[in-house]
Amino acid sequence: MNSTFYCLYLLLISVGNLGNLVNSIDKQELEFEKILNSSINPCTNFYKFSCKDWISTAEKPSYEILWNHWHASANIINAKLRRILERNSSEMQSFKKAQSMYFACLNATREDRTDELALLINGMGGWFLPKIHCKVASQYRWPMKVAQITKFANIHPLLKMHVEVDFENGSRHILYVDSGDLVMPAYILEHPESHIQELLQYKEWIIGTAKLMYSTEKISLNLNEDVDDIITFEIQLAKLASADNKRKLVTIAELIEKTNSIDWFHVFKTLFDDAGVELAGNNPIAVSWPFIEKLTELLKITKPTIICKLN
Structure with missing residues (x-):
């Protein structure tokens, strides 16, 4: 055989x-x-x-911006989890904790949740979409705000500054400066003409959040136009980030020289001031070029109010 x-x-x-x-x-x-x-x-x-x-x-729920197999599966799993947590009891401590947390979230009022969100946003310096903040937009320093948000919430608008192993020299870690995170998937922002419905829902989400967070008298009278400006700017960012942006190893001093409008020493100090990291002009940084160059050029011709509202 x-x-x-x-x-x-x-x-x-x-x-x-x-x-x-x-x-x-x-x-x-x-x-x-x-x-x-x-x-x-x-x-x-x-x-x-x-x-x-x-x-x-496949029917996409009206409250979802995106819908695919993964989202559909996640909905099914979440529905099953809800049934388990709502209809069952157990003496297992892990189950009791999960059930307690679940019902605590359900029992919270809308005001409780918005208060917590307001505390989080205020801790990052506040949201500039309300009209009361737009008066100071001309003095808005976006690199410092990005550093503060990165440190406070690990969110990366405009730029992503992070420490990783040096891919060229595995014996050390270096700082990377890459394109920031986008709220919407890049493929939607890169091709807005093919995703009109998704972008409209995104706009409604931003406007709805602003109205939920702030009273009517504090909301900009041009809220619709403001949000349109933000989304248009995000589309420009997505197209910059999608280009061929190979990393280039430079020093902090060289980065300052190439982008003389940005005080990178102050930005990095904000990120690492409580980590005991000594910064010097010859510290190596892996920077995504030409994204940084194009971003600085884009920001020069972008209204400060748009930049501060995005962050």
């Missing part, structure tokens, strides 16, 4: 018999037929081939 036949023999025994094996294979093929769209050539459009009619039949 050769090895191939022996393996097949063991497989048949494990399944039960040949008939069961065939039925099992047929069943799997039927499942695949439900998923795959055989009318599409996979070499032409593999996405449509593999997703079949899900794209056209």
Whole structure:
């Protein structure tokens, strides 16, 4: 008996018999037929081939900006978790803690949640969307604000400043300055004409948050226009970030020289002032070029009010 036949023999025994094996294979093929769209050539459009009619039949909830298989699965899992936490009891301490936290969130009033959000935002220096802050926009120093937000909440608007292993020299860590995080997925912001509905929902979300956070008299009369400006600026940022931005190893002194409008020493000191890190002009930094150069040029022609409202 050769090895191939022996393996097949063991497989048949494990399944039960040949008939069961065939039925099992047929069943799997039927499942695949439900998923795959055989009318599409996979070499032409593999996405449509593999997703079949899900794209056209899946119903996206109105409150979701994005919707795909992962979001749908997450909704199902969250629904099951809710049922478990709401309808069950257990003496396990871990379950009791999870259940207690869950009901604490449900029992919180809207005012409780907005108060906590206000404390968080005020701790980062406040949100500049309300009109009361726009008077100081001309003195707004965006690099310092980015450093403060990064340190306070590990959020990276405009720029992402982070310490990682030096990929060129694994024996040391260096500071990286890369493009910042975007709220919306890059592919939406890079192609806004193809994602009008998603961007409209994004706009409604920003406006709704502002109205929830602040009383009417504190909201800018031009709130719609302000949010349009923010989204337009984010679209520009996304296109800058999507370009070929290879990192370049420079020193802090060289970075200051190339972007003479930014006091990088002060920015980095804000990030590391309580970490005991000594900064010097010859400290190496891996910087995403030409993103930084293009960003500084973009910010020169962008109204300060837009920059401060984005942050």
